[in-house]
Amino acid sequence: MSELSLHKLPLAGLFLLQQKVHQDERGRFARLFCEGSLEAFGQPLHIRQINQSLTRERGTVRGLHFQYPPHAESKLITCLRGAVWDVAVDVRHGSPTFLHWHAERLDSGDGRSLLLPPGFAHGFQALSDDAELLYLHSADYTPGHEGGLSVTDPHLAIDWPLPLKNLSARDAGHPLLDESFQGVHL
Template sequence: MRLIPQAIPDVLLVEGEPAGDARGWFARLWCAETFAAAGVDFRPSQISQSMNAEAGTLRGLHFQHAPHAEAKLVRCLRGRAWDVAVDLREDSPTRHRWVGVELSPGGRRAVLIPRGFAHGFITLEPGTELLYITDHPWTPGAEGGLRWDDPALAIDWPAEPRVLSDRDRGHPLIGAGDAK
């Protein structure tokens, strides 16, 4: 597997390097040794999955407040999604910048979103399913969110959302201070 830094270097594209034969292919999706050799401290704690019935479903931008912050390894199992990570780390030179990647099962890739980032995605096909592997369990009451359409972030979403929860619609703008 390869770990490829993105425009914000702490966000990594994780590409499987499949070995194939007449049966199909086999690829590692996560390897403690590979991550440790790259200096990435990511130890899975919880695995979750989302199914999104319609194209244009937007979830996010979500994060958990410290000390419950979580890193996420996000992989697409079915369909296609545009996945976004927003840097919320106070001491970061890339604070409030974002990185987006398209995920699909055929791409055999995932994105590692470090602690201190907000995460969101929009589905590009109906029936899109995403797998989340996190290094900290979800903690009720520790969640936070930002508006997907915050002009201060200027995220270049590839489509307008058609399905959006009331909760996600009501998240504050970055200037409202909830990103601390």
């Protein structure tokens, strides 16, 4: 196995990135990102921004966030500490999986990351206290182009593993979906 491998997930364009984790008595090492490897897999990701989050309390939910063009972005999400239930929702207009979601459990040190293409909303629930994530983004955050989905929207029917806690005012304020939501036109 090379240092990185990609595994297709049920939603087109969504991938699980598996890192080769090297361990010995000193600890562990893994390559979290390699632009050349992703290009070789046909999934180029040029990084414009790197973010880190720490979520203090188990059950806390953050998301579901996305950006509209021309600032739509790819994201690579890696758990550095603790565990999260990471959710991706297809918001691409015209996609056969429009408004379908997929989730992966990410644990620190498991060598797994979620690779989301442009046109996907992202959110997560902390499965542990002090869950820490590293986000690599292909576009700068642009407040005027942000969008969000309600994490409790019955149309999405996301099966969160724990009772929802600590939604920010911004995240709690995302409207429920209706026929006016056309998604992201890429």
